[in-house]
Amino acid sequence: MQEDYNELFWFTVVARERSFTRAAALLGVSQSTISNAIKRLExxxxxxxxxxxxxSVAATEVGEKFLSAIQPRLDDINADIADLMRYRDRPVGTVRINxxxxxxxxVVWPKLRGVLQDYPDLKVELFCDNGISDIVEERFDAGIRLGERLDKDMIAVKIGQDWRLVVVGSPGYFRKNPAPSTPQDLSSHTCINTRQHSAGGLYAWEFEKDDKQVRVRVDGQLTxxxxxxxIDAALLGYGLAYLPESLVAGHIDRGELTQxxxxxxPMFEGYYLYYPNRRQNNPALSLIVDALRSRV
Known part of the structure; x- marks a missing residue:
């Protein structure tokens, strides 16, 4: 029995997205075309x-088994095709990065914006996610995270310098509240929280001094x-914020925020771009890696 590659591939997308509408949008094919193709396959x-x-749409039990059976084979085919693409003169295709x-x-946009103009056939999708996603499961070509958060069994390339978070507040806030002298003092201050998307909990502020590490859970009106x-909320006096130093350095220099x-x-290890082994021969991704690679 000879199968249609499109039918098999379209089935994997519908099963993964659990929607003909979303699958059609991703594939650039009409819903009726995909639906009829899968009916023929069934x-x-x-x-x-x-x-x-x-x-909704969901895979049956046998559909799940069928998906598990064909998905690795389709991934292998796509990887082989991507490998062949390196023989072309110019990188083409879409690179999805989380x-x-x-x-x-x-880090990424300042380095990347000049490169894309030279490669009109290359498309880059930059998906912002402040959690920690599984790039393989969510079908990203690569991810960018701090060194301490890298997934295992990945190729990793450093693309940015080490950096740190700093605690800042407006002068107006400190006219009403004494400045904290230790991280524990933050428990009596109004702070601007951040929720970790992947874990679902609020981020515990991380501090270190003389090899002593402290994590503090703060509270406030805003998350x-x-x-x-x-930054806007901190400038308006809504509380203390824990932010990357480079983002608030100008406000500190101008006296708009107090550190x-x-x-x-503490310093945090810089950003790394990481990707699965099977993606290493993708010429489009190789171009992105070379453009982002840290030369510090």
Whole structure:
């Protein structure tokens, strides 16, 4: 029995997305075309692969087994095709990268924006996620995270310098509240929290001094996951914020924000771009890696 590659591939996308609508949008194919193709596949196999309702689509038990059987083979085919693409003169295709807001703004975009103009056939999707995602499961070509958070069994390339978070507040805030002298003092202060997307909990502020490490859970009126909005809130006196030093250095120099607990704020290992072994021969990804590679 000879199978249609498109039908097999479209089935994996529908099963993964659990939606014909989302699958059609990702593939650039009409819903009716995908639906009819999968019906033909089911008829040819004599198996029901998907359960369709008015609200959702889900793989049947045999559909899950079928997905597990064909997905690795399709991945191998895609990897082989990507390997052949290196013989072309110019990198083409789409590279999907999962990264944080700060990594995008501070490291990736400044290095990448000049490169893309020279490669019009290359597309890059930068998906901002401040959690820790499984790039293989979510079908990203690469991820960018701090060195201490790297996934195992990945190729990792350092792309940024070491950096640190600093505690800042507005002069108006400190006119009403004494500056903290130790991390524990933060428990009596109003702070601007950040929620960790992957873990679901609030980020515990990390400090270190003389080899002593301290994690403090702070409290306040606001919880914000966007650095720019956190800076605005701190400037307006809504509380203390724990932010990358490079983002607030200008505000500190101009006296718009005051830095505290400086001797408790540790350095963090810089950002790394990481990706699975099977992606290492992808010419488009290789171009991105070379553009982002830290030369410090």
């Amino acid at each position: 008829e040819r196999l004599g198996l029901r692969l998907l359960i369709r309702t008015t609200r 990264l944080s807001d700060y990594a995008l703004e501070s 914000i996951n966007h650095p720019g909005s956190m 505290v607990l400086d001797d408790w704020c």
